[in-house]
Amino acid sequence: xxxxxxxxxxxxxxxxxxxxxxxxxxxxxxxxxxxxxxxxxxxxxxxxxxxxxxxxxxxxxxxxxxxxxxxxxxxxxxxxxxxxxxxxxxxxxxxxxxxxxxxxxxxxxxxxxxxxxxxxxxxxxxxxxxxxxxxxxxxxxxxxxxxxxxxxxxxxxxxxxxxxxxxxxxxxxxxxxxxxxxxxxxxxxxxxxxxxxxxxxxxxxxxxxxxxxxxxxxxxxxxxxxxxxxxxxxxxxxxxxxxxxxxxxxxxxxxxxxxxxxxxxxxxxxxxxxxxxx
Numbered sequence: 001x002x003x004x005x006x007x008x009x010x011x012x013x014x015x016x017x018x019x020x021x022x023x024x025x026x027x028x029x030x031x032x033x034x035x036x037x038x039x040x041x042x043x044x045x046x047x048x049x050x051x052x053x054x055x056x057x058x059x060x061x062x063x064x065x066x067x068x069x070x071x072x073x074x075x076x077x078x079x080x081x082x083x084x085x086x087x088x089x090x091x092x093x094x095x096x097x098x099x100x101x102x103x104x105x106x107x108x109x110x111x112x113x114x115x116x117x118x119x120x121x122x123x124x125x126x127x128x129x130x131x132x133x134x135x136x137x138x139x140x141x142x143x144x145x146x147x148x149x150x151x152x153x154x155x156x157x158x159x160x161x162x163x164x165x166x167x168x169x170x171x172x173x174x175x176x177x178x179x180x181x182x183x184x185x186x187x188x189x190x191x192x193x194x195x196x197x198x199x200x201x202x203x204x205x206x207x208x209x210x211x212x213x214x215x216x217x218x219x220x221x222x223x224x225x226x227x228x229x230x231x232x233x234x235x236x237x238x239x240x241x242x243x244x245x246x247x248x249x250x251x252x253x254x255x256x257x258x259x260x261x262x263x264x265x266x267x268x269x270x271x272x273x274x275x276x277x278x
Contacts, residue, residue, distance in 0.1 A: 032265045033074055033253070035081060037272065038239065040248060042186045042206050045275040046157030055083035055114070056269040058192070058211025061125065061254025062105040063094035071105065074253055074268065075112060081270050085116040085152070089211040090123025090166065090192035094256060098129035106137050116152055119145045119161060123192035123212060125256065127169035145190055147173035149181060159273075160187035167193035174201035194235040194249050197242055205245040209271070213237060215251030219263040227257060237264075 042049075055078050060071055078086065092109065093101035112118050120143045126134040138144045145163025152159045162177040174196070178187060186206050191197070194210040215237035216225025225236045234240060240247040251267045 031070065032261075033077060034265045034267045035077065035270060036267045037270045038248065039272050039274050039277070040207055040239075040246075041277040042188075042273050042275060044184060044186050045273055046154070046159065046186075047275075048154040048157040049152075049159050049273055050275060052159070052273040053082065053084045054188075054209075054271040054273070055081050055086050056089070056209055056211075056248070056250055056271055057086065057253065058089040058250045059091040059123070059214055059252030059254050059256070060105065060109075061091055061094035061252075061256060063098065063101050063254075065259050066094065066254040068104065068108070071253070072108060074266075075108060078268055079112065079114075081268065083114045083270075085161070086112050086114045086118045087161075087190055087209060088112075088118070088120045089190050089209060089250075090121055091125040091211065091252075091254070091256070092123070093129045094125055094254060096128045099133050102126065102129050102134055102137060106141075110141065118143050119150070119163065119190065121146055121163040121190045121192055122166055122170065124166050124168040127166060131169070145177075147171065147177045149177050149187070151181075151185075158185050160185050161190070162187060163190035164196060167191070167196045167199075172196055172199060174199065174205065175203050178203040178205075193230065194240070194247050195231050197235075197245055197247050198232055208245055208247045210235075210247055210249045211252050213249055213252075214254075214256060215249075215264040215267075217255060217257060217261055217264055221263065225264070229257065 092105050149160050149162035165171045183204050188207045189205050191208050191210050193212045197208045216228050219225050237249050237251045250269045253266045
């Protein structure tokens with residue numbers, strides 16, 4: 001059978017198109033970074049913290065298929081958002097026994113800067129990479145919020161920022177971190193895994209800021225996110241409310257379960273605080 005030149009071209013274009021569609025989740029979308037803006041309503045937020053901007057990075061997962069040059073680009077884009085504060089909620093590397101990965105990505109993280117500082121906790125992959133070394137790097141960074149709190153001050157106004165250990169691989173101390181804090185003071189808690197918000201605690205927590213889920217990496221229209229590495233399957237991404245506290249869950253940057261992103265691009269989350277809408 002003879003194929004005309006015109007039909008051959010159509011066939012070739014069709015095959016090429018199918019190839020692009022098939023490769024999109026693997027080779028294209030997971031390298032598209034969205035800067036997404038959210039407004040977090042905080043009860044009793046002091047006037048001086050109205051519009052306070054927190055830029056949230058999580059799940060960098062430096063390692064296979066998440067190159068250093070690309071993460072440097074993500075970090076440059078982070079600082080361009082003019083944050084008052086930068087927070088990171090863990091999983092800086094991917095894979096087990098990856099002490100070298102921690103040593104490579106850590107200096108890049110330490111270059112981040114913001115007027116009110118940079119604060120961090122660890123994720124499960126950091127413990128899997130090298131538990132003791134990850135804790136050592138965190139504690140020596142001067143940026144650790146692992147099971148502790150800091151009070152941000154503007155004039156006479158205060159806002160509490162706290163953090164906890166990883167839900168899967170560390171001690172989680174929500175009440176311990178917030179012990180002694182005036183209950184009238186609004187507070188945000190950094191937690192890698194959003195399942196942390198379903199633990200027993202008695203302290204006031206206005207917002208948990210979390211990662212870990214990657215937004216499911218695949219978000220199928222009319223179906224949702226079929227794969228989520230959390231117990232509470234409502235915790236995929238975005239703003240959630242469990243009845244006691246509100247959560248913000250970022251889609252993160254890298255990949256963990258599989259090297260795919262579909263309808264769920266990596267994100268740098270810009271969180272602007274407000275007292276409105278409470």
